[in-house]
Structure formats: C-alpha cells, structure tokens
Amino acid sequence: MTSWSHGYVADSPYTFSYQAAQAPGNLALICAMMGVDWQPTAHMNVADIGCGRGYTVNTLAAANPGWNVFGLDYNPAHIAEAASVAERAQINNATFVEADLAEMTDAEIDQLPELDLVSLHGVWTWVADPVRAGIVRLLSRRLKPGGLCYIGYNALPGFGGDMALQRLFRHLTALHPVGSSPEKARAAVPMIRALHATKPANLPPTNMLKRIAEDETELDASYLAHEFLTAHWRPVFFEDLCADLAPAKLDHVGSAGFHENVADLLFSPEQREIYEALPMGTPREFLKDLVLQRPFRRDIFIRGLRRTDPVPALDRLVFGISKTLPDKSPNIAVPVGSAEIGPELWEPIVAALREGPQSLGQLRTLTPGRNPNAAELLTVLAGAGCVLPMLRDVGPSEATRNFNRTVAETYWREGRRGGQYAMASPVLAAGIPCSWMELAVAVQLGDAGGETPDPETIARRILPDISGDALEGAKDMVSELLRERPDVWRRFGII
Structure with missing residues (x-):
C-alpha cells in the first residue's frame, strides 16, 4: 500500500474492463421498466468516479461526440494511461482528473459542471469513510435534479x-x-x-x-x-447504502439486472406473500437479498424521481439483433426456475428482428390475441444478449473508428489473455461487449474500405507472431467471426 491511497491497492493497475451496465441505453431501459422518466440526450455531462484505466469513459466519449465525459480516479497511473489513450484516439470530449475525494474541497468539486449521469462501479465497497463522504458531497453538489446515478458494490448478506x-x-x-x-x-x-x-x-x-x-x-x-487486499473492504446492506446516500437526495429506481426487477421471476408463492406484505423500498429489497444469490448489487438511483407509465415507455424502445438468433427461445435461469418465450411468440419475433430493428411495442403485437408482458419479454431478449437498444440511426464515425483501432493496438497483449472489451458504437451510444479478437477483426474490416480480406490475411495481420497449428486455429476463429458478426457490426455502426 502507499501512504496516499487510503489503504487501497495502488502499486499495480486494475484489470482492464468495460462495464456494460453503465451504458446509457441499459440505464434508460431499466428506468422505463420501473416506470421512471429518464432518457439519455444528445448533450450530457457524464462522470465515472473511480474510472480506473478509463476504458468505459473513453468508450462513451467516442460514441457520443455531444457529451462531456469525465473520469475521476485517485491513482495517477490510471489517469495517465486513460488520458494517453484518449489523446492517441483523438477523443476530445473525455477529461481525466486525478482526484482524491477524501481531500477534494467543495470549491474543487464545483469546478465540475452539473452532471446528468454519475457511475461508480466497484468503488463504494473498497474505500475509506472519508472517500465515501466525498462521493456523497460530489453527488449532492453536482448531480443535477433528474440526474441518474449507477452504483455497483459488494452487498450483504450475499457477500x-x-x-x-x-x-x-x-x-x-x-x-x-x-x-x-x-x-x-x-x-x-x-x-x-x-x-x-x-x-x-x-x-x-x-x-x-x-x-x-x-x-x-x-x-x-x-x-x-x-x-x-484493500484495508477498507466492506460489503454493505442496501438499506445502509441508502442511508449514506440520503444527503444527496437519491431515490432508488431498480436493479441494472433485468430479472431482478420482476417479482414473478424471483419468488416462490410463499416468498411472494411475504414480499407483498412488506412496505415498498428497502424492506422489499432486503427480502430480495435474502432470496437471491446476489453478492454484487448494481443499483440505479435518480435525484428527483418522476413517474411515467412503464408500458408505453418500454414500447417506444427500439432494439436490434446483437448476435445470431437461435431457432428456439433462450432459456434464462431465474430464482424460480427459468424464463423463456414460447414458440408461438418466439418465431414471429425472430422473423421481425431479422428484417430489421423493431420497437418493443411492435414485437408485442405480432401475435393477435396475445399481449406478452413487456418486462418478461425483455428479460429473455435482452437478458440473453440477443438484442441491444438502438438509440440513434447513424453509421460509423471517425471517433469510434479511431478509438476501436487504438484499443486493439494498445491492449493486444492483454486482449490475448482475455478481459472485458467493447467496441464503441454510435448507434448504441456506448460499447458493444466483445472479445479482443472480435475487436481486432472488426477494425480490419473497417480499415479495408468495403473489401473483406481473406481469413488468413486478417489472422496474420492481427497475430503476426503465430504459425503452424496456432495460425490454423486463428484462421478458423476469424472465419467464424466473418460468418456471424459483420451484419451486427454494420447494424450498430462499427463498420
């Protein structure tokens, strides 16, 4: 540990990862599901507290030229790396700030603009009380009325x-x-x-x-x-987190996990009876934490909750295919068993999505006489990764191409070992989760000017140090990606 890190690990960089739960389309989807009025706009100020190496910040900035995206982190090595990637990718709307929230004054906090969205993923559990207090001060002073806050943290009793x-x-x-x-x-x-x-x-x-x-x-x-190894590792109960956040005047919206918001998918009849007897809010969330295997919570809060009808809010959302759709509905494991879509609904849904992007309202009216539940339909379609919300109808931009190329070139060593990667998508206004190999192949197609190089050429370009069986294996992987992914990449403005 170092003296300035408040007991947090600072002698090595954090693992490299993109957090899809922070994507604005995902947050808007959950808000609509929960009947809360919030939608991303073309011009927003967004902050990621504890941004680590800045991957999520740079992805959002590349995908949203009208946004100002701020990354705050205590570790100067993280900030230097994130800023370097932004500079090489020519991302001008990402700003990285070395910030110790335990020491940051109110005047320093107020140098930030009013924020539409603030994210904290993997921060709250690991930091000292003065840092937590600094986070709440920042939310109190800079999160604008109607602004959204995402917090991912280790939760009790699950952890x-x-x-x-x-x-x-x-x-x-x-x-x-x-x-x-x-x-x-x-x-x-x-x-x-x-x-x-x-x-x-x-x-x-x-x-x-x-x-x-x-x-x-x-x-x-x-x-x-x-x-x-951090000195302040402390999982927390949801209600204690809410108490700590009270000075920021935040209202709970719901979980970033789809099925965790649908009571029918969570409880046995006996549990459901107890759930409905409890008051709304923290008591019901506590019962969820007793029932679910949920060591890590991903909660969405809003500063100034405004209600809206969830059905039309969900029906307006537009979705596009994000992977090859199976002939039969995916089976999503939920606490009460599984969730799936029957063939009489699944087959027309698949046929419609294969023709092009569809609103949820259109998908729900494909079978006359049936009115499938919008939230449960989303739990299967989006929860299985079959579709992603489409926020814009645009093609690839210079910013997204530069960023995707820079990430592929900068992190190729880490990418070959795994990691949570994403390609910046102007359509999604965020990143499409992917492997490093997918990212590298997509970059090659984007740079090819409409022509598709053969699999061996692509494999040799992105992995010039391999040969023999390893090369044959890489060619097979590239061939499979070329069969399955280009349509998705075009649909979401990657190529």
Whole structure:
C-alpha cells in the first residue's frame, strides 16, 4: 500500500474492463421498466468516479461526440494511461482528473459542471469513510435534479460468506512482505487451496472460494489484489447504502439486472406473500437479498424521481439483433426456475428482428390475441444478449473508428489473455461487449474500405507472431467471426 491511497491497492493497475451496465441505453431501459422518466440526450455531462484505466469513459466519449465525459480516479497511473489513450484516439470530449475525494474541497468539486449521469462501479465497497463522504458531497453538489446515478458494490448478506476469505487473504499476504500486491495475492492462493481442501467449518465454499481454489485456470492476480487486499473492504446492506446516500437526495429506481426487477421471476408463492406484505423500498429489497444469490448489487438511483407509465415507455424502445438468433427461445435461469418465450411468440419475433430493428411495442403485437408482458419479454431478449437498444440511426464515425483501432493496438497483449472489451458504437451510444479478437477483426474490416480480406490475411495481420497449428486455429476463429458478426457490426455502426 502507499501512504496516499487510503489503504487501497495502488502499486499495480486494475484489470482492464468495460462495464456494460453503465451504458446509457441499459440505464434508460431499466428506468422505463420501473416506470421512471429518464432518457439519455444528445448533450450530457457524464462522470465515472473511480474510472480506473478509463476504458468505459473513453468508450462513451467516442460514441457520443455531444457529451462531456469525465473520469475521476485517485491513482495517477490510471489517469495517465486513460488520458494517453484518449489523446492517441483523438477523443476530445473525455477529461481525466486525478482526484482524491477524501481531500477534494467543495470549491474543487464545483469546478465540475452539473452532471446528468454519475457511475461508480466497484468503488463504494473498497474505500475509506472519508472517500465515501466525498462521493456523497460530489453527488449532492453536482448531480443535477433528474440526474441518474449507477452504483455497483459488494452487498450483504450475499457477500457475507466471503468476509472470512478476505480476512484470510490479508493474513496470508502478510507472510510475503516483499513484492507487489498481485505477487502477494498470487502467493496466497496455494495456501488457500490447501486450507479449502480440509473443509474448515467457518470458511464456507462460496462461488468465489471455489473459483480460486478449485478451477484449473487461475484468476487474474491483479483482480484478486484489488478485490481483497484493500484495508477498507466492506460489503454493505442496501438499506445502509441508502442511508449514506440520503444527503444527496437519491431515490432508488431498480436493479441494472433485468430479472431482478420482476417479482414473478424471483419468488416462490410463499416468498411472494411475504414480499407483498412488506412496505415498498428497502424492506422489499432486503427480502430480495435474502432470496437471491446476489453478492454484487448494481443499483440505479435518480435525484428527483418522476413517474411515467412503464408500458408505453418500454414500447417506444427500439432494439436490434446483437448476435445470431437461435431457432428456439433462450432459456434464462431465474430464482424460480427459468424464463423463456414460447414458440408461438418466439418465431414471429425472430422473423421481425431479422428484417430489421423493431420497437418493443411492435414485437408485442405480432401475435393477435396475445399481449406478452413487456418486462418478461425483455428479460429473455435482452437478458440473453440477443438484442441491444438502438438509440440513434447513424453509421460509423471517425471517433469510434479511431478509438476501436487504438484499443486493439494498445491492449493486444492483454486482449490475448482475455478481459472485458467493447467496441464503441454510435448507434448504441456506448460499447458493444466483445472479445479482443472480435475487436481486432472488426477494425480490419473497417480499415479495408468495403473489401473483406481473406481469413488468413486478417489472422496474420492481427497475430503476426503465430504459425503452424496456432495460425490454423486463428484462421478458423476469424472465419467464424466473418460468418456471424459483420451484419451486427454494420447494424450498430462499427463498420
């Protein structure tokens, strides 16, 4: 740890990832589902607090030339990297600020414009109380009335089972005084695996512990260090978070996860009876946290809630195919079993979407005499990744092409190891999640000027150091992408 980091890991960069839950189309979709009036506009001020290496900020800025997007982070290495990518990609509407919210004065906070949208993903759980207080001050002073706030955090009681694991990590890494935080985290893993094999009574076999101790593929050491080694790691109850946010006058909208907002998909009849007996708000959310396996919550709040009719709000939303649609409805696992769309509805929906983008209202009227529930329809279509909301009807821009090319070229080493990538889409006003290979192939097609190079040419361009079986495998991957993805990339303004 370093003296200026308030106990947070600062000796290594955080893992590189794009957070799709922060996409404005996704947030607007949830607001519509919950009957709350909020829509993204062509001109907005957006801030990502704890922006890390800036991928989400730069993606949003590239996809939205009319927005001013601000990334705030305490770590100067993160800020320097994010600003460098923005400069090389010629993104002029992204601003990165090295900010210690524990020390930031009200006058410094007020240098930011009024904000339409503020995001905090993976921040609240890991920072000290003075930083949390600084976050609330910023929201109180700069989030405009009617502005939206997204917060992703480790929640209780779902993450309670891993509190002992976090403490164990800290004790074991103390045995290794020399080395970086990721090196210390990696050194602790063999001992955790050995202890897990003994089935200790009070080290419960949570999904996280089993992922660390049983999977052959190790979790990224930087992720483990940033997740578990901060001195202020504290999962929180939803109602305690709401109490802390009270000075900012935020109202809860709902969860960024579709099915988590649909009571019919969450509770058994006995649980539903108790749920409906509880008052609206934090008591019902607490019951959800008892029922769901939800160690990480993704909550949406608004500063000044205005109600609207959810049915017409949802029906106005337009969606386009984001992956090859199967002949049968995807089956989405939910707490009460599964959610799917029957063939009498699924077949006409697929046929309509294959013809072009459709509003949800159009999809709901394809079968005479049927009126499928809009929220449940979305849970399957959007929850399975079959469709994405289309906010604009535009083609690729120089900004999105520059950004996608810069990311592919800058992070190719990390990309080949995995990671959460996205291509900036002016249609989506955000990023389309993808693998690095998808991104690299899309960039090659975009640079080809309408001609499609053969798979071997593309494979050799993006992976010049491979040969033999590895090259053959890369050619097969490129061939598959060329069969399945170009139509989607064109639809969302990538190429």
